[in-house]
Amino acid sequence: MLFCAVPILWAAVTDFRKRIIPDWTWIAVLLIGGASAFLFNTPYIPLLERILGLLLPGVTLLFLAVKYGGVGGGDIKLTAAMGFCFGLCGLVAILFFALLPASLYAKATKQKSVPLAVFLCVGFFVYAGLSRFS
Numbered sequence: 001m002l003f004c005a006v007p008i009l010w011a012a013v014t015d016f017r018k019r020i021i022p023d024w025t026w027i028a029v030l031l032i033g034g035a036s037a038f039l040f041n042t043p044y045i046p047l048l049e050r051i052l053g054l055l056l057p058g059v060t061l062l063f064l065a066v067k068y069g070g071v072g073g074g075d076i077k078l079t080a081a082m083g084f085c086f087g088l089c090g091l092v093a094i095l096f097f098a099l100l101p102a103s104l105y106a107k108a109t110k111q112k113s114v115p116l117a118v119f120l121c122v123g124f125f126v127y128a129g130l131s132r133f134s
Contacts, residue, residue: 001128003032004085011078012121021074021117026081033085045087053083053091075116082120090127098123 011025058080
Protein backbone atom coordinates (compact mmCIF):
# COMPACT_ATOMS: atom_id res chain seq x y z
CA MET A 1 0.00 0.00 0.00
CA LEU A 2 2.80 2.39 0.81
CA PHE A 3 4.28 1.93 -2.67
CA CYS A 4 1.36 4.08 -3.80
CA ALA A 5 2.32 6.90 -1.46
CA VAL A 6 4.92 8.44 -3.78
CA PRO A 7 2.78 8.70 -6.93
CA ILE A 8 -0.29 9.83 -4.99
CA LEU A 9 1.74 12.45 -3.12
CA TRP A 10 3.32 13.65 -6.38
CA ALA A 11 -0.12 13.88 -7.99
CA ALA A 12 -1.32 15.96 -5.04
CA VAL A 13 1.61 18.37 -5.22
CA THR A 14 1.36 18.92 -8.98
CA ASP A 15 -2.42 19.18 -8.87
CA PHE A 16 -2.17 21.84 -6.17
CA ARG A 17 0.58 23.80 -7.95
CA LYS A 18 -0.34 23.42 -11.62
CA ARG A 19 -3.85 21.90 -11.59
CA ILE A 20 -2.71 18.90 -13.61
CA ILE A 21 -2.10 15.29 -12.63
CA PRO A 22 0.81 13.66 -14.47
CA ASP A 23 -0.15 10.48 -16.29
CA TRP A 24 2.68 8.51 -14.72
CA THR A 25 1.12 8.88 -11.27
CA TRP A 26 -2.18 7.14 -12.01
CA ILE A 27 -0.40 4.60 -14.23
CA ALA A 28 1.98 3.77 -11.35
CA VAL A 29 -0.95 3.33 -8.93
CA LEU A 30 -2.72 1.10 -11.47
CA LEU A 31 0.42 -1.00 -12.01
CA ILE A 32 0.97 -1.35 -8.27
CA GLY A 33 -2.64 -2.47 -7.94
CA GLY A 34 -2.16 -4.99 -10.73
CA ALA A 35 1.03 -6.32 -9.17
CA SER A 36 -0.65 -6.68 -5.79
CA ALA A 37 -3.67 -8.39 -7.37
CA PHE A 38 -1.88 -10.87 -9.58
CA LEU A 39 1.59 -11.35 -8.10
CA PHE A 40 1.46 -10.88 -4.36
CA ASN A 41 -2.25 -11.19 -3.54
CA THR A 42 -1.55 -9.35 -0.30
CA PRO A 43 -3.66 -7.89 1.21
CA TYR A 44 -6.40 -9.91 -0.34
CA ILE A 45 -8.88 -7.84 -2.27
CA PRO A 46 -11.06 -9.89 -4.64
CA LEU A 47 -10.59 -9.15 -8.34
CA LEU A 48 -14.28 -8.32 -8.77
CA GLU A 49 -14.05 -5.69 -6.03
CA ARG A 50 -11.00 -4.20 -7.77
CA ILE A 51 -12.81 -4.08 -11.12
CA LEU A 52 -15.84 -2.45 -9.50
CA GLY A 53 -13.51 0.01 -7.79
CA LEU A 54 -12.06 0.87 -11.19
CA LEU A 55 -15.32 1.18 -13.11
CA LEU A 56 -17.98 2.60 -10.78
CA PRO A 57 -16.18 5.72 -9.53
CA GLY A 58 -14.53 6.29 -12.90
CA VAL A 59 -17.81 6.15 -14.82
CA THR A 60 -19.58 8.24 -12.18
CA LEU A 61 -16.94 10.98 -12.22
CA LEU A 62 -16.84 10.92 -16.01
CA PHE A 63 -20.61 11.43 -16.08
CA LEU A 64 -20.34 14.32 -13.60
CA ALA A 65 -17.52 15.88 -15.62
CA VAL A 66 -19.50 15.73 -18.84
CA LYS A 67 -22.78 16.91 -17.31
CA TYR A 68 -21.59 19.55 -14.82
CA GLY A 69 -17.87 20.13 -15.37
CA GLY A 70 -15.44 20.82 -12.55
CA VAL A 71 -13.94 17.32 -12.56
CA GLY A 72 -10.77 16.95 -14.59
CA GLY A 73 -9.63 13.93 -16.54
CA GLY A 74 -6.66 13.42 -14.24
CA ASP A 75 -8.98 13.25 -11.24
CA ILE A 76 -11.08 10.62 -12.97
CA LYS A 77 -8.07 8.50 -13.95
CA LEU A 78 -6.42 8.76 -10.53
CA THR A 79 -9.63 7.87 -8.72
CA ALA A 80 -10.22 4.88 -11.01
CA ALA A 81 -6.63 3.67 -10.53
CA MET A 82 -6.97 3.98 -6.76
CA GLY A 83 -10.24 2.06 -6.98
CA PHE A 84 -8.48 -0.81 -8.73
CA CYS A 85 -5.55 -0.73 -6.33
CA PHE A 86 -7.56 -0.60 -3.10
CA GLY A 87 -10.86 -2.10 -4.22
CA LEU A 88 -14.28 -0.51 -4.05
CA CYS A 89 -14.51 -0.68 -0.25
CA GLY A 90 -11.07 0.86 0.18
CA LEU A 91 -11.89 3.63 -2.27
CA VAL A 92 -15.15 4.36 -0.46
CA ALA A 93 -13.15 4.85 2.75
CA ILE A 94 -10.61 7.07 0.95
CA LEU A 95 -13.38 9.16 -0.58
CA PHE A 96 -15.11 9.42 2.80
CA PHE A 97 -12.00 11.06 4.24
CA ALA A 98 -11.34 13.12 1.08
CA LEU A 99 -14.65 14.63 0.06
CA LEU A 100 -15.57 16.38 3.30
CA PRO A 101 -12.31 18.39 3.41
CA ALA A 102 -12.63 19.02 -0.35
CA SER A 103 -16.14 20.39 0.14
CA LEU A 104 -15.01 22.59 3.02
CA TYR A 105 -12.08 23.87 0.94
CA ALA A 106 -14.37 24.67 -1.99
CA LYS A 107 -16.79 26.51 0.27
CA ALA A 108 -14.03 28.44 2.08
CA THR A 109 -12.27 29.49 -1.12
CA LYS A 110 -15.51 29.92 -3.10
CA GLN A 111 -14.11 27.76 -5.91
CA LYS A 112 -16.17 25.46 -8.09
CA SER A 113 -13.12 23.36 -8.99
CA VAL A 114 -10.73 22.05 -6.35
CA PRO A 115 -7.45 20.15 -6.72
CA LEU A 116 -9.05 16.78 -5.95
CA ALA A 117 -5.75 14.87 -5.90
CA VAL A 118 -4.76 16.81 -2.77
CA PHE A 119 -7.81 15.53 -0.94
CA LEU A 120 -7.48 12.03 -2.38
CA CYS A 121 -3.96 12.05 -0.94
CA VAL A 122 -5.29 13.09 2.48
CA GLY A 123 -7.94 10.38 2.30
CA PHE A 124 -5.32 7.81 1.26
CA PHE A 125 -3.05 8.59 4.20
CA VAL A 126 -5.94 8.51 6.68
CA TYR A 127 -7.08 5.19 5.19
CA ALA A 128 -3.54 3.80 5.28
CA GLY A 129 -3.13 4.88 8.88
CA LEU A 130 -6.43 3.41 9.97
CA SER A 131 -6.01 0.17 8.05
CA ARG A 132 -2.75 -0.41 9.86
CA PHE A 133 -4.70 -0.88 13.08
CA SER A 134 -7.16 -3.39 11.66
